[in-house]
Amino acid sequence: LFTYRAMPKKVAYYYDGDCGNYYYGQGHPMKPHRIRMTHNLLLNYGLYRKMEVYRPIPASFEEMTKYHSDEYMLFLKNIRPDNMSESSKQMARFNVGEDCPVFDGVYEFCQLSCGGSLAAACKLNQKQADITINWMGGLHHAKKSEASGFCYANDIVLAILELLKHHQRVLYVDIDIHHGDGVEEAFYTTDRVMTCSFHKYGEYFPGTGDLKDVGADKGRYYSLNFPLRDGIDDESYERIFVPVMQRVMESYQPGAVVLQCGADSLTGDRLGCFNLTLRGHGRCVEFLKKFGVPLMLLGGGGYTIRNVSRCWTYETAVALDTDIANELPYNDYFEYFGPDFKLHISPASMINQNTREYLEKTQIRIFEHLRELPAAPGVQMQPIGD
Amino acid sequence: LFTYRAMPKKVAYYYDGDCGNYYYGQGHPMKPHRIRMTHNLLLNYGLYRKMEVYRPIPASFEEMTKYHSDEYMLFLKNIRPDNMSESSKQMARFNVGEDCPVFDGVYEFCQLSCGGSLAAACKLNQKQADITINWMGGLHHAKKSEASGFCYANDIVLAILELLKHHQRVLYVDIDIHHGDGVEEAFYTTDRVMTCSFHKYGEYFPGTGDLKDVGADKGRYYSLNFPLRDGIDDESYERIFVPVMQRVMESYQPGAVVLQCGADSLTGDRLGCFNLTLRGHGRCVEFLKKFGVPLMLLGGGGYTIRNVSRCWTYETAVALDTDIANELPYNDYFEYFGPDFKLHISPASMINQNTREYLEKTQIRIFEHLRELPAAPGVQMQPIGD
């Protein structure tokens, strides 16, 4: 089943068995169940036994209010389906109701997601792992005092704040199809966090992430946005992601990297419009991993859940430097993976509206922004190995 | 299930899984299957795990002819149900045919039985065990060149010959209901083996074992026979066995003791007419064990097989100083032990034809014989403990 490459990384993986049983509501596309499907697939591929597997301690109120406002968290803590009719004003204020419904255990769900990312950050800070993984996290739209895009508490911001205790510079990379607006906003005015988001832009949620949004104040040029059009494929994505991130790594020289692996950028996503396969998506993990900088992998969007669990399983294998068979192993949710029962998915036959010219022109603009950063130290940063 | 008494003995137990599958023939009362029933009962009582359990190496032709004649063993080795019609003369000569039929694997059966007793003897010689047990052995009627009473090869004689390599004096005790004629005859003229048999006498197989048969030549007074009548019970048996064996142990001071535990002396035996229960029968084992002299326990007769396996299981527990529950544990042959499924059996309501006077008179005669033995050394031999 497995072949090893040289020097596998030490990987710490975070999961709480309860997280798959939260339910956003009938018809809601966000299904925490996909985390459990990923977990079970990891087990049956034998990947589980190759990692350190942890159950994180749920984040406390105090920990979540390191970023979020007390009022917002207090609201989340107390709101329940059976008392929400009395709280319509607050719900409007905190943007809870439609995209972000009140569901049973919503606060606990935030605690698990944030607890996982905080634990993953501590682990990296203490140099006890090379790569940490929390597929329960990556909820990049949540704002300081506002829910947004199915996200209530921003585990990413909390994790980055934790990393900043030990690292002068932290890099955030976001390959969800949606703009990582929550994280960008949280660090929009600081140079200690650089946020880079590759996303569909134009008549698309959340509407932010224009090429010309580069950060403000001390954070100017520390926000990077690569707006994309429908139908981008593995090849085009790699063609922009690799040089851009190569340049970012060289210029910014981060002490730690957080990669949000939103899987709604995959082909066939229920809410997405890109045309990536697991290989193109996973290539981003592979590329960032090679720099040898402490790396955190987080989940995020992803609404065709059989593909989400395929993707995150594959990316766990990438983190572990382990090849896994295309034939899916038997597992509790095997039937979800029919009719082919294969790991890898095929791209759709759709038009890639990202022309070569568009991508090149955008990249040139991005490189111009990057040149505005303070000059990088003499030593060039390079992927290790290969 | 168990309670321990002080200082259990080191017990080595010999068994070959094949031995239960030999079959003397339709209607024949001797059923090697009883050995397997005993073995399975030992397992399920948890006694198996308290002993050293060995599979003996089958005795070789050379080993069996240490006592038996070459012609007789050669005959046994070659006779088969499908060639016996050509050998009627030899069969008559070696007394094979009726009581001792030709059956499939008769020679191998002898090899197992003798192999077990020889191994048990070696073990005692090498002081690697305090007690050795071979329920496959104890076939006391077999003669040097003749089968008799369901016995073909005399494992007891072979074992005693082995013990004589390391011990100046070996004591043989026989509590089968039948006279231990084969062993007595083998050692009738030597003082290095003393044979003591307690048996039904009078119109009963094999017809030998009269009180006045005491041995010949150098062996005079080294054969002891206690003839008994029908219906002897536990109390009467103990009343004679204990003082007689006490006196024998003191006078003879054996280096090793071999006890043939033929179970046809139990109440309800298909061929027997005594009225002993497991307690009376096992009391003999217990009594001899207390002298602390190397002890070998062998099987022998026993034709009500459910009681035979009860008896030998109980006596294994006695050897191990282990109490076992009266409730039988579940085992492969559980159904054989119905309707009560208890370990212990009750005496029958039958007349004990051994009057107190008869037993006392006989014992007095026996003691007279014992006084003819060379004076015992100064130190009195006594049971240890209690």
Add this chain to the structure above:
Amino acid sequence: AANLTLLADKGTIRVGNKYQAEIPENVKEEEEDENKENGDALVIDEEAQEDAQEEAQEATSQDGAHRKMALTERERIIFHPKHSLTDQEIDQFLIIARAVGTFSRALDTNSSTRFPTLHMVAAAASRDVTLFHALALLHQAKYDLGQAVRYLCPPCNKDTYPFEAEKATGLHTTSLGGPILCRDQLEEWSTAESNLFEEALEKYGKDFHDMRNDYLPWKSVRDLVEYYYMWKTTNRYQESKKQK
């Protein structure tokens, strides 16, 4: 994530105290590099997780060498790969765990009357919940197969079973004093309950809250959700789809 209606939003990045995070000032990186041992890394004796810590700290390999496993206070360890067992040995252990699950179902009257075929029992005993718990027990046993199989078949004594494993996996294994039994919702539900569920699903759709209140109040919403996703892998689901 994306909004339910897929309509474009007119979001903006806002600047101000109400939007940005407060950045911590002091960076411990440098001192850390100089003196790793005295950094933030926890020392062993945190009371809360004492056992787990100890076990993690001493992952004793078979050759007697001790390897250190550090834990932060933010986690409870379930499994790690720093042991001397081979992949094959872990596979063997997982087969034993399935075997124990099969046997415990045979001893359990509820289970044994429930499965029409032996093959189905073995399949039930091979579900992921059994394997997850087995791996958690293997960790609690410090990767000693002998100790781990003792845990698979604990005597009737609380001291003989590592309840830490249940805390780690969040699973509830069954009562002590025999081979352990790990069951998930798919197996916990009776046929009557499954029928109720399907009836409720017909009526309410996937509104598990109402479904619970009206049909299955003795279950939790989480039980319903877990059951729902498992039920979708079964024949019953296939059949209910055909009927529509």
Add this chain to the structure above:
Amino acid sequence: AANLTLLADKGTIRVGNKYQAEIPENVKEEEEDENKENGDALVIDEEAQEDAQEEAQEATSQDGAHRKMALTERERIIFHPKHSLTDQEIDQFLIIARAVGTFSRALDTNSSTRFPTLHMVAAAASRDVTLFHALALLHQAKYDLGQAVRYLCPPCNKDTYPFEAEKATGLHTTSLGGPILCRDQLEEWSTAESNLFEEALEKYGKDFHDMRNDYLPWKSVRDLVEYYYMWKTTNRYQESKKQK
């Protein structure tokens, strides 16, 4: 023993070379007492039983102390009590062995179609043959539970299984590469074979020789005998008795 007809015999004890045993002359007892180590006791390296000897010689207890087990050349060791496992641990191991037997029957197509109930499979897996073999494997594993359970579920490789255990118990366990399967005659026989057996028993009585020749030539007489005694514990026997 006694003669078939219970008639008294007129035996006599005879004297002469043809009747008495030849008594060995030299007695080794005294020297033995002086110097036990140099007596007849075997030293380890007898080729015939090399493996068994070695294993018996080194019954390693858990605390690392080595205890010596001596063997004579007349025996093959199956089990001994000089180990550091408790009775409870052996009970746990025997439950694991039954569990493995249950699971291996679930994987075995022959078995799984054969048993009408799960309880019957567990009963089949709890028969004495399984326990005997498990104890023999425990010995081969030097009373290390971890090694013993590896033996209960050997990989597809002859070096991973102690065939010495089969020599010790005389049992034939099944092919490697999965949980082991120990079956006795009662289980080995098909229903058709059982029917033939009963028909033959009706005709020949317990003349297993003729029964084999005419009805079941692919079985050995020993198989028939073993089966016969086991068959007597079954319902089939009870029913055949009633019919008479």
